[in-house]
Amino acid sequence: MSVSMLAILGAAVAIITALLLARPLNQTSTDDLRRRFGPEFDRAVAQHQGDTAAAERELSERLRRFGSLRVKGLDTPARERYGSEWAELQERFTEAPGQTVARANALLNRLAVERGFPAESRERQADALSLHCPRHAHGSRELHEAAQRAAAGETDTEAMRRAMLAGHELFYDLLMPRPQDRRADALAGHARPHRPFGLPTQRSAHTTRH
Incomplete structure (x- = not known):
C-alpha cells in the first residue's frame, strides 16, 4: 500500500474516531444539564418551542454564570x-x-x-x-x-x-x-x-x- 493511501486511510480512521467520541460527549452534556436543572430543563425546552439544543445553550450559560455561586449561611x-x-x-x-x-x-x-x-x-x-x-x-x-x-x-x-x-x-x-x-x-x-x-x-x- 502506497504512502498516500496510508495517509488517506489514517485520516479516515481519525475522522471516524472523532465522530464516535463526539456523540457520547454531547450526550453526557445533556444528561448533566438534565441532572443539574431537573424540571427547569423541560421548562427551557418548552420556552424554546422544543429546540433542545437552544435550551442546552441557555442552561449551559446559566451554569457558567452561576455555577460558582456559594449559598450564604443564615444563623x-x-x-x-x-x-x-x-x-x-x-x-x-x-x-x-x-x-x-x-x-x-x-x-x-x-x-x-x-x-x-x-x-x-x-x-x-x-x-x-x-x-x-x-x-x-x-x-x-x-x-x-x-x-x-x-x-x-x-x-x-x-x-x-x-x-x-x-x-x-x-x-x-x-x-x-x-x-x-x-x-x-x-x-x-x-x-x-x-x-x-x-x-x-x-x-x-x-x-x-x-
Missing part, C-alpha cells in the same frame, strides 16, 4: 424569623390575597438575596435559583408574576393561592438547614440554637387553602 434565629414571617402571611391570605402575595414576593426576594442570590433583577435571581434550587425555582417566577398581576388589579384568588404554594416550596427550600448555617451560628455565638429549627407541618404549609 438559626434569622431562619426562624423568616419562617414566622411567612407563617403570618399565610394566615392573612384569605383576608387580603393580593396584598399578601405582594408581601410574600418581597419576603422571598429578601431571603434569596440574604442567601447570596443576585439582587439586581428577579430574572437573574430566578436563573441562579434554577441551578441551586432546581425543584422549586419556578416558585420565584410564579410568585413574582402573581404579585405583578395583583398590582395591576387582577383578583383571581385561586391563581394567587397557587402562586403562594409554589413560592412556599421555594421559600422553605431556601430555609432548609445547610452546613454553612452551622458556621453562621458559631460566628454569631449560637453554639447551640435557642430551639431546634423545624419546618412547618404539611397542614401549616397549606394554610392558604382555607
Whole structure:
C-alpha cells in the first residue's frame, strides 16, 4: 500500500474516531444539564418551542454564570424569623390575597438575596435559583408574576393561592438547614440554637387553602 493511501486511510480512521467520541460527549452534556436543572430543563425546552439544543445553550450559560455561586449561611434565629414571617402571611391570605402575595414576593426576594442570590433583577435571581434550587425555582417566577398581576388589579384568588404554594416550596427550600448555617451560628455565638429549627407541618404549609 502506497504512502498516500496510508495517509488517506489514517485520516479516515481519525475522522471516524472523532465522530464516535463526539456523540457520547454531547450526550453526557445533556444528561448533566438534565441532572443539574431537573424540571427547569423541560421548562427551557418548552420556552424554546422544543429546540433542545437552544435550551442546552441557555442552561449551559446559566451554569457558567452561576455555577460558582456559594449559598450564604443564615444563623438559626434569622431562619426562624423568616419562617414566622411567612407563617403570618399565610394566615392573612384569605383576608387580603393580593396584598399578601405582594408581601410574600418581597419576603422571598429578601431571603434569596440574604442567601447570596443576585439582587439586581428577579430574572437573574430566578436563573441562579434554577441551578441551586432546581425543584422549586419556578416558585420565584410564579410568585413574582402573581404579585405583578395583583398590582395591576387582577383578583383571581385561586391563581394567587397557587402562586403562594409554589413560592412556599421555594421559600422553605431556601430555609432548609445547610452546613454553612452551622458556621453562621458559631460566628454569631449560637453554639447551640435557642430551639431546634423545624419546618412547618404539611397542614401549616397549606394554610392558604382555607
